Amino acid sequence: MVFDLEIFSPVQQIRHPLFDEKGLKVFVKRDDMIHPVISGNKWRKLKYLLAEANKGGENHLVTFGGAYSNHLLATSAAAATFGFKSTGFVRGEDIHNDSLMLCRMHGMELIFVDRESYRNKPALFDKHFGNDDNAFYIDEGGASEAAARGCSELMDELPQIFDHIFCACGTGTTAAGILNGIITHQLTTILHAVPVLKNGGFIGDEIRNYAIDPNANFELHLDYHFGGYAKTTPQLISFVKDFVAQTGILIEPVYTGKMFYALFDQVRKNMFKPGSSLLAIHTGGIMGLFGMRDKFNK
Known part of the structure; x- marks a missing residue:
């Protein structure tokens, strides 16, 4: 693709x-x-990450962001556009706002985590998706x-x-x-x-x-x-x-x-x-x- x-x-x-x-x-x-x-910069940062996930046969994008994260929203939209599943770890308490509403509309599952746990993103990924061969880790903001x-x-x-x-x-x-x-x-x-x-x-x-x-x-x-x-x-x-x-x-x-x-x-x-x-x-x-x-x- x-x-x-x-x-x-x-x-x-x-x-x-x-x-x-x-x-x-x-x-x-x-x-x-x-x-x-x-x-x-959201698309520029995601473009080759999507290609990496696809090449590795991983169809589930897992990433991180705050409650108003543009990166979360962009990832959810990119996942919907190109046929991926998506999950976002959200820093802080469970809230409802326009940004997160749009993430959900694009099919992203949201997992709210406390700020202390959020600091160790690889550990969060391993805890929830360590046994999921389809899950692809994307750092906060797409940093890579x-x-x-x-x-x-x-x-x-x-x-x-x-x-x-x-x-x-x-x-x-x-x-x-x-x-x-x-x-x-x-x-x-x-x-x-x-x-x-x-x-x-x-x-x-x-x-x-x-x-x-x-x-x-x-x-x-x-x-x-x-x-x-x-x-x-x-x-x-x-x-x-x-x-x-x-x-x-x-x-x-x-x-x-x-x-x-x-x-x-x-x-x-x-x-x-x-x-x-x-x-x-x-x-x-x-x-x-x-x-x-x-x-x-x-």
């Missing part, structure tokens, strides 16, 4: 007075347009060399060479894939990785773990987590609202909002030479807005 989607992921320029003032051209790679549910390989293909689709590329990071897999693409194409492009969680320095190690050249250079911006994973501030919410209203590009405050905030802040601080070209990777994740209604309705 060929695991592929018709990728429609254009690159479009973002117009903003700040960029004109600084003499910069800023673009966004619209990976959010790949698929309504399996969008952004196969996922990095899928993300590296993004670089093959770009219409031009960019001086700088910005990417939000949760596990570092997408950034590693982009870095591998930069290395493979022998580009001088600088990768800017923006961890969306507190104390995200370990993301640098994760990127190097999946990089084909662990000594390759990239920049890690650790000051844009806004309190931690899925944490926000009024400042960040205001930025996201303004960005969407000014560009018509829908983003959310968990991943893409923090990445774009970092990009704008670095531009304001004159970190780029006039005439430079910047590319922001829209990694999807729009379903994350489901858990933010109260913050955006104020």
